[in-house]
Amino acid sequence: MNILTIASRELRSLFLSPLAWSILGVVQFIFAYIFLAQLNTFIQIQPQLANIPNAPGATEFIAAPLFATSAIIFMLVTPLITMRVIAGERANKSLTLLFSAPLSMTDIVLGKFLGVVGFLICMAVMLALMPLSLGFSGSLDYGLFFAAWLGLVLLVASFAAIGVYMSSLTTQPTVAAISTFGILLMLWILDWSSDKVTDPNASGALEYISMLRHFEAMAKGLFSWADFMYFILVSAMFLILSIRRLDADRLQH
Amino acid sequence: MMSTPSLISIEHLSRHYGELKAVDTVSFELNRGEVLGFLGPNGAGKSTTMQMITGNLAPTAGRITINGVDLLDQPKLAKAEIGYLPEQPPLYMELTVEEYLNFCAKINGISRSVQSTAIKKAIERCGLGDVQTRLISNLSKGYQQRVGIAQAIIHTPSIVILDEPTVGLDPIQIREIRKLIRELGEQHSVILSTHILPEVQMTCDRVQIINKGQLVFSDSIENLNQSMQATSLIVQFENLPDDVTLGKLDNVNKIEHLEDQRIRIHFDKTTTQQSPAKQIAIEAVNNHWGLLELCPEQKTLEQIFVEITSTESTMQPHEEQKTTEDNA
Numbered sequence: 001m002n003i004l005t006i007a008s009r010e011l012r013s014l015f016l017s018p019l020a021w022s023i024l025g026v027v028q029f030i031f032a033y034i035f036l037a038q039l040n041t042f043i044q045i046q047p048q049l050a051n052i053p054n055a056p057g058a059t060e061f062i063a064a065p066l067f068a069t070s071a072i073i074f075m076l077v078t079p080l081i082t083m084r085v086i087a088g089e090r091a092n093k094s095l096t097l098l099f100s101a102p103l104s105m106t107d108i109v110l111g112k113f114l115g116v117v118g119f120l121i122c123m124a125v126m127l128a129l130m131p132l133s134l135g136f137s138g139s140l141d142y143g144l145f146f147a148a149w150l151g152l153v154l155l156v157a158s159f160a161a162i163g164v165y166m167s168s169l170t171t172q173p174t175v176a177a178i179s180t181f182g183i184l185l186m187l188w189i190l191d192w193s194s195d196k197v198t199d200p201n202a203s204g205a206l207e208y209i210s211m212l213r214h215f216e217a218m219a220k221g222l223f224s225w226a227d228f229m230y231f232i233l234v235s236a237m238f239l240i241l242s243i244r245r246l247d248a249d250r251l252q253h
Numbered sequence: 254m255m256s257t258p259s260l261i262s263i264e265h266l267s268r269h270y271g272e273l274k275a276v277d278t279v280s281f282e283l284n285r286g287e288v289l290g291f292l293g294p295n296g297a298g299k300s301t302t303m304q305m306i307t308g309n310l311a312p313t314a315g316r317i318t319i320n321g322v323d324l325l326d327q328p329k330l331a332k333a334e335i336g337y338l339p340e341q342p343p344l345y346m347e348l349t350v351e352e353y354l355n356f357c358a359k360i361n362g363i364s365r366s367v368q369s370t371a372i373k374k375a376i377e378r379c380g381l382g383d384v385q386t387r388l389i390s391n392l393s394k395g396y397q398q399r400v401g402i403a404q405a406i407i408h409t410p411s412i413v414i415l416d417e418p419t420v421g422l423d424p425i426q427i428r429e430i431r432k433l434i435r436e437l438g439e440q441h442s443v444i445l446s447t448h449i450l451p452e453v454q455m456t457c458d459r460v461q462i463i464n465k466g467q468l469v470f471s472d473s474i475e476n477l478n479q480s481m482q483a484t485s486l487i488v489q490f491e492n493l494p495d496d497v498t499l500g501k502l503d504n505v506n507k508i509e510h511l512e513d514q515r516i517r518i519h520f521d522k523t524t525t526q527q528s529p530a531k532q533i534a535i536e537a538v539n540n541h542w543g544l545l546e547l548c549p550e551q552k553t554l555e556q557i558f559v560e561i562t563s564t565e566s567t568m569q570p571h572e573e574q575k576t577t578e579d580n581a
Contacts, residue, residue, distance in 0.1 A: 005359040009345075016347045097343035097404065100307045101360040102329040250311040 002103055006111025010085065011118045020119065023077055028126055034069050035130045038062045059141040060221075063131040067152045068219040070127055074120065074156050075184045081119060082163025083177035085112045086246070090171045105246045109164065109239055116160045124153055144221035151218025154231035155211065159184055161238035168245040187211045260285050260334075260412055260442050261306065266315035268301050275301040277466040278315070283412065288438040290453035290474075291446040293463040299446040300340060302463070303416045306444070307337040320411060333362060336410040336441075340417050342401025346390035350381055350400055353389055354407060361408035371407055379403040379433065395426030402433060406441065413441045419452060431456055450557075454478065462561060470561050485550045486530055489515045491543025502529050502536065515546070 014020040042061045049055040089095040098108050128149050134140060162183055167176040191210035207213055211234075214227040259282040268276040276298040283289050293299045304310040306317055308328050317324040319331040345353055354372045363371050376385050379399040384392055389400060398418060405413050415434065419427045434456050437443055447453060453460055453474070460477045462470035470477075496508050499518065504527070509517040520529055530547060537544035552560075 002360060002362075005356065009356050012352075013345060013347050092343075092346075093339065093341040094343040094345055096307075096309055096337070096339045097357070098360065099309045100332060100335065100337040100339075100343075101357075102333040102362055103360055104329065250309060 002107040003111045003114065006098070006103075006108060007114035007118060010112050010115025014081065014115070014119050019080065023080060024123065024126070027073055027077055027123060030073060031066070031070060031127050032130065035062070035066055038066055039134075057141055058134055058138055059131070059144050062134065063140070063145050064148050064219055064221065066127070066131060067148045068216070071152060071155055071215060071219070074123070074152075074159060075188065076181070077123075078116075078120065078156065078159040078163050078184070079166075079177040079180035082116050082160055082167050082180060083173040084167065085116060085164055086167040086242070087170050087173045087176045088167075091173070099250070105243045109168075109242045109246065113160060113164050113235075113239055113242075116164065117157050120156045120160060121153060124149065124156060127152075141221075147221040147223045148219050150223070151215055151227070154218070154228065155215045158211070158231045158234040158238075161235040161242075162187075165238040165242045165245070168242040184211075259283060260320055261444075262318045263306070264316045264318075266302065266305060266317065267313045268298075268305060268310065269313045274466045276305070276312075276463075279463070279466070279468050280315075281461060281468060281471060283442055283444060285411070285442055286438075287459060288434070288443045288445065288457045290457035290460045291444055291463065292448065292450065292453055292460060293446075294448055297463045298466040299448075299463055300416055301466075303337070303339070303414055303444070303446055307335055307414055308332050309337075309339075333408070334411050336405030336408065336413045338398075338401045338405045338413075338415045338418060340420070342397055343404070344389050344397060344400060347388070349388055350376070350385045350392075350403075353400065354403060357404045357407050363408055371409070375403040375407040378406065378436070380429070393426075395422050395429070398422060398426070398430060399433070402430075402437075406437065409440075411442060412444065413437055414444045414446075416446045417448070418445070419447070419449070462557075464561075470557075482552075484520060486518045486520070486528065486533070487511075487515060487546065487548050487550055488518055488533060488544070489513065489546035490537065491545060492541065494540065494542055499533075502532050504529050517550070 039062055042058060086095070089098075128145075131145070132140070163176070163180040166180040166183065167173070169179070170176050187209065188211055191207040191213055214230045217224060218227050261283040263282070264280050266276055266279045267274065279298075279302060291299055291302070301310065305312050306319075306324075308324055308331070311325070317331075320334050322331045322334075324331040345356070348356070351372065354375060355368070358368045358371050376382055379402050381396070381399055381403060384396055389397060392400065402415070402418065405415070418434065419430050422430065431452060434443065434445060438456070438458075445453070445456060454477070457474055459473055460470070461468060491514070493514050493516070499505060499508055499516075504520045505518055506521055507519040509519070511517060518529065518533070528549065530549065534544060534547060536542070
């Protein structure tokens with residue numbers, strides 16, 4: 001109950017700020033451009049695809065790559081949305097309101113997290129509507145479509161958890177934004193430096209931590225519990241860290 | 254739940270920031286229906302104490318019991334009894350007054366059925382009726398302060414804690430806020446922190462003075478007024494009489510010459526001996542001194558601090574002084 005109150009306040013404040021609207025507008029424009037580019041390519045090579053047995057359909061050719069590319073855009077945008085959730089309130093001194101009310105730190109952190117995730121899901125829904133519209137004129141592979149979309153939402157939720165944590169560390173939203181971006185990018189490209197390239201017997205631990213690895217499979221529609229749990233664990237870990245960080249605010253330093 | 258007579262009981266509360274002891278073993282109690290003034294110069298530890306009572310800051314040592322509930326053991330239960338207005342009101346500038354109070358009502362656990370009545374009542378009590386649909390960011394500082402107070406009383410807590418509620422307001426707004434605080438005192442127990450002495454004299458039943466993290470004075474407002482009574486007069490004459498003549502008056506202790514023909518007359522303050530003001534006035538008329546000004550000097554807060562810290566309180570300041578002198 002308390003969690004939902006905080007989440008809806010967070011969401012409301014987001015929609016009252018020009019930042020959120022401009023993000024929605026700009027990002028939607030870019031999504032649309034990517035979508036149209038994919039659609040165009042698909043139409044061009046469709047005659048050739050018709051001759052191939054088991055050729056990729058519209059979902060595989062348009063929706064999956066669209067979600068995959070949009071992940072990069074979400075990575076750029078999430079830090080801007082999460083940066084002020086705690087840091088901004090700390091700077092405004094409005095965090096005191098939440099600390100003095102009969103709320104637990106868990107309520108506060110989860111509320112803020114859900115508020116941000118709610119906004120990001122709005123963006124993801126807007127994104128999904130474009131390829132879904134193809135369903136009117138052709139057939140879509142809905143299983144693949146929703147598996148890929150779920151993958152995107154899980155990925156974005158873990159972005160948000162990391163953002164909330166970075167925001168809980170500082171008083172300056174910009175610092176929170178840049179550090180969130182740093183961590184997200186790092187987790188994304190971690191497998192570039194994989195030791196497997198040079199040594200085939202290496203453990204591949206870095207690869208396993210990389211978000212890209214887990215998301216790639218899901219974006220292709222391959223749902224696996226391992227990937228699912230990976231995103232849940234990342235989110236849970238950063239949320240717990242945020243709760244502990246807020247608790248530490250009151251304690252002795 | 255055990256019910257104790259005092260609403261807040263604070264035992265040996267301390268908070269250290271590294272070497273600095275912001276609050277040092279402070280103990281006090283707040284009774285039901287009492288308005289307690291928490292006085293102290295800037296940086297004395299007032300805000301730190303308030304933050305600890307409201308659960309915003311964990312104490313280094315000590316115990317805080319609110320209405321019989323330990324704040325550290327059951328923070329949710331204890332916090333529900335407290336309304337807090339920090340130094341800077343915790344407002345969401347992008348919301349309207351109504352939306353903001355609605356949020357405050359929800360997070361303070363007011364049940365859905367009475368939420369709108371609670372909000373209406375808070376708006377009415379704080380005089381926010383005219384601005385309830387406006388954005389908080391567009392309100393003046395005085396109104397924002399009222400919204401902050403409305404937030405603190407919305408769940409009708411038994412204790413309202415106000416940290417310097419009149420700082421940065423204009424004189425008219427200050428008067429209105431003080432009136433509001435007095436009204437709050439009728440229904441809630443109030444802790445009011447301030448560094449403005451008249452504010453405490455006007456609104457409080459009891460006064461506590463904190464200095465360098467230690468409680469140095471705790472008494473009723475009457476006793477504070479007593480100890481503030483002047484022991485000197487400022488007098489201005491057209492024809493200044495010599496010191497010997499004045500010195501002969503009853504109870505005059507010392508005479509100091511100031512600029513503009515003004516003099517300061519010190520006298521002894523005891524129960525039997527009265528201020529020589531009356532006698533000075535009579536003599537001035539009889540001898541044609543041309544009395545222009547005669548006023549008893551009120552002691553300022555600083556003087557009281559000096560007095561209190563040098564007499565009643567711990568010996569620490571003296572010892573410190575002594576050692577520095579020795580070193581010199």
